[in-house]
Structures are given as structure tokens and as C-alpha cells.
Amino acid sequence: MNYILCIEPSADSALTDSHYQPFVDLATMLFPSALVDSVSTVTEAFRLIQEKQYGVIIFPLEIYQDNTFAEFAAYCSSRPTVALVAAIDKREYSAVEKALAVGAVDYIAAPITSAEFRAALQRQFERIALIQDAIQRTRHEIALQIANVLPHEFRTPLNGLIGFISLLRTDDLHEEEKSMALHFLGQSVDRLHQTAEKFLLFAELEQHHADEGSLDENARRFATFGVKGLTMDIAMEVFDGFHRQSDAVFHLDGDDECSVKVRAQHLRFLIKELITNACKFSKPQTAIHITVKHDSTFCTIIIQDFGIGFEPEYLSQIGAFNQFRREFQEQQGVGFGLPIIQRILALYGGKLNISSTPKTTTTITILLPLAPMTHDDEDYNTVLTIWRPSSLALTRS
Numbered sequence: 001m002n003y004i005l006c007i008e009p010s011a012d013s014a015l016t017d018s019h020y021q022p023f024v025d026l027a028t029m030l031f032p033s034a035l036v037d038s039v040s041t042v043t044e045a046f047r048l049i050q051e052k053q054y055g056v057i058i059f060p061l062e063i064y065q066d067n068t069f070a071e072f073a074a075y076c077s078s079r080p081t082v083a084l085v086a087a088i089d090k091r092e093y094s095a096v097e098k099a100l101a102v103g104a105v106d107y108i109a110a111p112i113t114s115a116e117f118r119a120a121l122q123r124q125f126e127r128i129a130l131i132q133d134a135i136q137r138t139r140h141e142i143a144l145q146i147a148n149v150l151p152h153e154f155r156t157p158l159n160g161l162i163g164f165i166s167l168l169r170t171d172d173l174h175e176e177e178k179s180m181a182l183h184f185l186g187q188s189v190d191r192l193h194q195t196a197e198k199f200l201l202f203a204e205l206e207q208h209h210a211d212e213g214s215l216d217e218n219a220r221r222f223a224t225f226g227v228k229g230l231t232m233d234i235a236m237e238v239f240d241g242f243h244r245q246s247d248a249v250f251h252l253d254g255d256d257e258c259s260v261k262v263r264a265q266h267l268r269f270l271i272k273e274l275i276t277n278a279c280k281f282s283k284p285q286t287a288i289h290i291t292v293k294h295d296s297t298f299c300t301i302i303i304q305d306f307g308i309g310f311e312p313e314y315l316s317q318i319g320a321f322n323q324f325r326r327e328f329q330e331q332q333g334v335g336f337g338l339p340i341i342q343r344i345l346a347l348y349g350g351k352l353n354i355s356s357t358p359k360t361t362t363t364i365t366i367l368l369p370l371a372p373m374t375h376d377d378e379d380y381n382t383v384l385t386i387w388r389p390s391s392l393a394l395t396r397s
Contacts, residue, residue: 002034009060014089019111020214029154030118051126083124152205160188169176205343223371225259234271242279273337282307298367309358
């Protein structure tokens with residue numbers, strides 16, 4: 001069903017001349033199967049669009065001067081399946097330019113005829129239908145990929161769990177064998193847990209993406225403090241897991257900390273995933289450089305390894321469940337670490353840049369928007385002393 005919301009012009013509007021017919025009457029007459037609502041203010045419209053999923057919203061251009069219109073238009077523009085159509089009092093270039101500048105994707109000009117009204121709305125309904133079809137196709141493709149990949153990713157560690165538990169139930173194991181079985185049992189549990197956590201996070205972010213990149217206001221206001229200290233802590237945890245503590249080289253820009261507009265759980269994933277990849281795709285006893293710096297707008301994290309690298313064409317293959325050169329490089333996991341990173345950065349207005357030279361180096365740079373330095377943020381990570389082992393190479397630039 002098509003949804004139409006009409007914001008009617010005021011009585012003294014240039015649109016309400018002798019030819020004026022209320023938008024709601026035209027919409028009801030021309031699209032009898034559509035759900036049509038009518039309001040007279042931006043505030044009412046804003047309240048309604050957060051309750052219902054309107055497809056087309058018609059508004060008189062002059063209401064862009066309303067104090068709440070900019071926020072209203074921004075809300076609509078973040079949702080591809082919503083279309084703002086402006087009604088302008090004259091078919092003039094300046095009016096059309098203004099309509100597009102304030103967020104409209106189409107317009108109708110006075111005197112408004114039934115034919116023009118129908119054509120403008122029909123164009124947008126067809127555009128929205130194409131977008132919805134594309135979303136559905138993407139969801140279907142992802143569902144198929146999940147069906148093909150996840151059974152293996154869950155079955156392998158589950159088989160390990162079953163096998164090692166059965167082995168531990170026997171009475172003829174030596175202590176050394178028990179210790180080894182417990183070690184591999186722990187690895188299977190960790191792999192299963194990581195797969196499940198990645199899948200759940202990916203599903204959450206895909207839902208945000210399907211909802212036109214929305215992130216509720218409560219989520220937007222949270223931030224994470226102590227990015228430099230947090231990066232070092234996570235990095236050392238990852239390096240320890242790969243037995244590569246001495247390969248870490250940190251470049252910290254000054255002693256001051258910074259706060260970013262990213263939830264702590266998402267920030268932790270970004271850092272851990274990128275450093276894990278650097279360890280996977282470079283050999284032990286080769287340095288991995290981690291740079292954390294910030295200016296007045298962004299915190300920048302740069303991770304550089306000197307490993308296998310990859311060709312530029314592989315950048316285009318960053319997508320859910322794609323793994324770089326799996327036929328040449330043995331990998332574990334479902335291959336959606338970088339797509340998750342892309343989704344997280346898109347949610348918070350961050351940026352990602354990847355550069356690589358085959359068999360030489362790979363450098364990944366992420367930019368995270370800064371947040372005010374407050375002490376009441378969610379998951380506040382205070383860093384009083386930065387711990388590091390004596391073998392850790394640390395430079396401050």
C-alpha cells in the first residue's frame with residue numbers, strides 16, 4: 001500500500017488561490033487505494049512520520065522557514081523510501097532550486113493540476129518500489145549466503161566440542177593429553193562464540209541499514225572516552241593471542257585522550273577486528289604499526305602491517321561473507337569483518353580508507369567523529385595510566 005502525507009499550505013499562502021484544491025483531496029481522489037493523512041504544521045508531520053512509514057510527503061515550499069523543518073527534512077532524507085515533494089507557487093528556476101536545496105526530490109508548481117500531481121507522486125512511488133525491491137533482493141542474497149556459510153562455521157567448532165568432551169569423559173587419558181584436549185576445547189568454544197557474536201552484530205547493523213541507516217537518538221548521544229588507552233589495551237590482548245607482543249609499535253599523538261561518538265561495543269569491534277586481520281596476514285617478527293591521533297573533528301586510527309597485501313581489485317569484493325584470496329590463504333570465519341566495520345562507520349559518520357601493495361604492506365585508516373569530553377558517557381573508559389610491557393615499542397609524535 002502507498003502512504004501519502006499532505007502538509008497543507010496556510011490560508012495566506014500564495015498556493016491557496018482560486019485554483020487551490022487541498023492536497024489531501026487530490027491525493028485521495030487520484031490514489032484511492034493509498035493511505036492518506038493531512039496535517040497543517042511541520043511539528044504534526046514530524047510526529048506522524050515517526051509513527052508511520054509514509055512513502056511520499058507533500059509540503060508547501062514556504063514552510064522550510066519553520067524552525068523544525070531542517071530536522072524534519074534531515075530525518076526524511078536519511079530514509080531512501082521516503083520522498084519529499086515540494087509545492088511551489090511559480091514554475092521558476094529559483095523556486096525549484098530552493099525546493100531541491102531544502103530536501104525535496106521532486107516538485108509540483110501552481111496552479112497545480114491533477115495530471116501534474118498524479119505524475120509527480122507516481123514517479124516517486126515507482127522510485128520507492130525499485131528501492132524496496134533492491135532491499136529485498138539484498139536480504140535474500142544475504143540469507144542464501146548465510147545458509148551456505150554458517151552451517152560450516154557452526155558445525156566445525158561444534159564437532160570439536162563434541163569430540164573433545166567425549167574424549168575427556170574417558171578414563172585412560174594422561175594429564176598431558178587432558179591438558180591438550182582442554183586447550184582445543186577452549187579454541188572451539190572461542191571460535192563458536194566469535195562466529196555467533198559477529199553474526200548477531202551483523203544482523204543488528206543490517207537492520208539499521210534496512211531502516212535507512214537509522215540510529216535512535218538515545219544511541220547517537222552516547223560516546224566512548226579514552227580511545228588511545230582502549231586501543232592499546234585491545235591491541236595487546238590481540239598480540240598476546242598471536243604471541244606477537246614484541247611486534248607492536250604504537251604511535252600516540254601526545255598524552256591527551258579523546259572521546260568519540262561511537263558506542264563502546266562497536267569501537268571495540270573495530271579495533272579488535274582490524275588488528276586481528278593485521279596479525280593474520282603478516283608473519284611473526286614483522287612490525288605492526290598502530291597510530292592514534294586526533295584533530296578538532298576526527299580521531300584517526302591507522303593500522304599498518306607488512307604482510308601479504310592484496311591487489312586493488314580485491315577492494316571491490318568487500319562484502320558480507322567474501323574473504324580475500326581464500327583459495328591461496330587459509331582463513332577462519334565467515335568473512336564479514338570489514339562489511340561490519342563499514343556498517344558501523346556509516347552509522348556514526350565515520351570514514352574508512354584501505355591501501356595495499358601485494359606482498360608488501362596494507363594500511364587501514366579509520367576516522368571517527370569526536371565527541372565532547374564528558375565523564376557520564378556510556379561505557380566510560382578512563383585511562384589514568386597506560387600500561388605497557390617493557391618489550392613494547394612506543395613512540396609519541
